[in-house]
Amino acid sequence: MADPETIDVEALDEAQARAELDRLADALSAANQAYHAADAPEISDADYDAMKRRNAAIEARFPHLKRSDSPTDMVGAAPSEGFGKITHAVRMLSLGNAFDDADVTEFDRSVRKYLGQDGPLAYTGEPKIDGLSLTIRYEGGAIVHAATRGDGAVGENVTANARTIDDIPERLTGAPEVLEVRGEVYMSHADFAALNERQAEAGAKTFANPRNAAAGSLRQLDPAITAARPLRFFAYAWGETSAPLAETQMAAIERLADLGFRTNPLTRLCEGPEALLAHYAEIEQARATLGYDIDGVVYKVNDLALQGRLGFRSTTPRWAIAHKFPAELAWTRLEAIDIQVGRTGALSPVARLAPVTVGGVVVSNATLHNEDYIAGRGADGSEIRGGKDIRIGDWVQVYRAGDVIPKVADVDLSKRPKDAAPFAFPETCPECGSEAVREEGDAVRRCTGGLICPAQAVEKLKHFVSRAAFDIEGLGAKQVEAFYEDDQLPVKEPSDIFTLRQRDADNLTKLANRDGWGETSAGNLFRAIDERREIALERLIFGLGIRHAGEVAAKDLARHYGSWEAMTQALDTARPAAEAHRAADLAAEAEREAAADEGRRARLAEARAKAMAEHAVPEEAGEAWADLIGTDGIGPTLALSLSDAFANPEERAAMDRLVAHLTPVAPEAQATNSPVAGKTVVFTGTLEKMTRAEAKARAEALGAKVSGSVSAKTDLLVAGPGAGSKATKAAELGIETIDEDGWLELIGGR
Numbered sequence: 001m002a003d004p005e006t007i008d009v010e011a012l013d014e015a016q017a018r019a020e021l022d023r024l025a026d027a028l029s030a031a032n033q034a035y036h037a038a039d040a041p042e043i044s045d046a047d048y049d050a051m052k053r054r055n056a057a058i059e060a061r062f063p064h065l066k067r068s069d070s071p072t073d074m075v076g077a078a079p080s081e082g083f084g085k086i087t088h089a090v091r092m093l094s095l096g097n098a099f100d101d102a103d104v105t106e107f108d109r110s111v112r113k114y115l116g117q118d119g120p121l122a123y124t125g126e127p128k129i130d131g132l133s134l135t136i137r138y139e140g141g142a143i144v145h146a147a148t149r150g151d152g153a154v155g156e157n158v159t160a161n162a163r164t165i166d167d168i169p170e171r172l173t174g175a176p177e178v179l180e181v182r183g184e185v186y187m188s189h190a191d192f193a194a195l196n197e198r199q200a201e202a203g204a205k206t207f208a209n210p211r212n213a214a215a216g217s218l219r220q221l222d223p224a225i226t227a228a229r230p231l232r233f234f235a236y237a238w239g240e241t242s243a244p245l246a247e248t249q250m251a252a253i254e255r256l257a258d259l260g261f262r263t264n265p266l267t268r269l270c271e272g273p274e275a276l277l278a279h280y281a282e283i284e285q286a287r288a289t290l291g292y293d294i295d296g297v298v299y300k301v302n303d304l305a306l307q308g309r310l311g312f313r314s315t316t317p318r319w320a321i322a323h324k325f326p327a328e329l330a331w332t333r334l335e336a337i338d339i340q341v342g343r344t345g346a347l348s349p350v351a352r353l354a355p356v357t358v359g360g361v362v363v364s365n366a367t368l369h370n371e372d373y374i375a376g377r378g379a380d381g382s383e384i385r386g387g388k389d390i391r392i393g394d395w396v397q398v399y400r401a402g403d404v405i406p407k408v409a410d411v412d413l414s415k416r417p418k419d420a421a422p423f424a425f426p427e428t429c430p431e432c433g434s435e436a437v438r439e440e441g442d443a444v445r446r447c448t449g450g451l452i453c454p455a456q457a458v459e460k461l462k463h464f465v466s467r468a469a470f471d472i473e474g475l476g477a478k479q480v481e482a483f484y485e486d487d488q489l490p491v492k493e494p495s496d497i498f499t500l501r502q503r504d505a506d507n508l509t510k511l512a513n514r515d516g517w518g519e520t521s522a523g524n525l526f527r528a529i530d531e532r533r534e535i536a537l538e539r540l541i542f543g544l545g546i547r548h549a550g551e552v553a554a555k556d557l558a559r560h561y562g563s564w565e566a567m568t569q570a571l572d573t574a575r576p577a578a579e580a581h582r583a584a585d586l587a588a589e590a591e592r593e594a595a596a597d598e599g600r601r602a603r604l605a606e607a608r609a610k611a612m613a614e615h616a617v618p619e620e621a622g623e624a625w626a627d628l629i630g631t632d633g634i635g636p637t638l639a640l641s642l643s644d645a646f647a648n649p650e651e652r653a654a655m656d657r658l659v660a661h662l663t664p665v666a667p668e669a670q671a672t673n674s675p676v677a678g679k680t681v682v683f684t685g686t687l688e689k690m691t692r693a694e695a696k697a698r699a700e701a702l703g704a705k706v707s708g709s710v711s712a713k714t715d716l717l718v719a720g721p722g723a724g725s726k727a728t729k730a731a732e733l734g735i736e737t738i739d740e741d742g743w744l745e746l747i748g749g750r
């Protein structure tokens, strides 16, 4: 007989299923034991999760075989944070925001433009529930697991807690074999008030608002506590499904209602933006009487086939948007302005406020952006707040919109103290005393201290260990600050993290014997660090904290270059071209400034030509530079910033020290089974069956790289009517060229 371990869940017979459930219960229990008691984990988190998933899937197929001590019911068994982790089969994304009517009209316009559709489009409009999102996976009609959104890719396993929510059916009949139902967990106003009353009576902590109460209740390690808290759930979306729910958003919501979920009764079908705005007004009117918090209205393209064509940006869908209600406002006193120094040296002013409640949350800090903002000037030099500046002692109006950091909206000049002076923005770094300069065209003043500035170094480290970068468990912002100051085990730069274990072993006083640390936590930390020696290339690039190199750009770079060596080599080769680019930019800038002065102008034009000539660049440098800025998503600003970072000897040495400890892993070519995966494609000329944006997004979804320029690296040119120089260059280089129909045939209507 075949080893049951190797058989697909669908193919197991009853005896095999029973044997598998026994084996998995033992293995999972041993893994927990090793993790907690022995501090010597024997299997990876991924293997652990896979075993738990297999166990749950078998239980879903053979519910009567579920053991009384089923691992599915072990809450918070695995990771140290208390909850197991669940990797979402389909990422849980957030929504872009619209704040006024014009944003909504623009949303509709951009959707239709992307689709190349002139006529009106139908949308659904429904309240945006102010709670926390939850996904529940059903297989064969039974709950397999439920998870919070987490970082969108990986959430927390809150299955046992979700099961205590009445609005979530335990079993579904007539549902697709696999169905992930998504929606919002929330608490009603009445239940929130009663809960806070009970909490206060018991001397326990009360919650600031229903949202916090819902989050605190769902994320309880003890499901009995969750069960005692009246949580509710509205279903409004789905993740993986083995068969489509319906053809439209509206019909899919109705299907979820038929399956037994609660769906929001204010969900309506609206033809075009005017109808959406009318529905928004209706929901806003009803807001106070709903009995639960909402913070806006969500609009979604109704046709699911069109949703599919529109797809996603990095974190938000193109087919939906949240139209937020206006932010709440409150007046309070500005007590002080502190200057914080960020990872790129930016000096950020922060308002310290007399605490005030804004929309149920106590606010005592607000961002003041930059010195122009304080002075009453916008980014383009125009007046903001009617040109009123902000002074310490002022009476200011603050607002918050959703999770956004509070901001200062207005100043009441009638209440300004007589002795209040305009705020003098510091010209030296408050942390290291280095000069702080503002570059031409930059709203931000920056500390020039670089790596000698402790604030920059600590912020860089915090960024390095952050979630989207190295995400080292047990090494958060607080620990980084402490290690930075530590005499015995200092961590001054990222590479120091990877020598911690060895340095600790060499020390007389071990980390495990320090206050706040023990054998387990120190062991866990070293293990978590070791787990990150192998690291995705894009995480490494993002983690370096280079200005302008955000998560998306890091991904683009990783995909484009494929390895750390290829990227560093290309940046080194391109350096002379980067310098020439900057020199030409500076010369052009000077020329613009001198435009009024004819005599100087001639001299400057000469200077510019000279600058360019002096920077005559080797051909290979020009090519490497063109290849870099031709990479989709990489503009000259980021390219220069990258080039500067890699050409700076101290920064480069720190990177080399770091990478010596690491094995960067190349990004997996997405959709490797597609005929264009890994190919570099250029679109040129007019496309008739889809817009350029759609063509690009679809090509990328199939694993292709889309570039704006033809070079020796181009694999395929898709040329529509009117193709010009790119087609000529492709022909010269002998690059395969096809038309739009050829492209559609190649990707097989995918």
Ligand code: IVH
Pocket (backbone or CB within 6 Å): 093, 094, 095, 126, 127, 128, 129, 130, 131, 132, 133, 149, 184, 236, 237, 298, 317, 320, 322
């Ligand atoms: S749709 C792919 N519909 O808002 C996007 N989200 O800002 C799926 N939310 O994370 C989300 N009410 O937690 C959608 N009716 C609604 C919603 C809603 C609340 C939350 C959700 C999401 C967040 C995005």
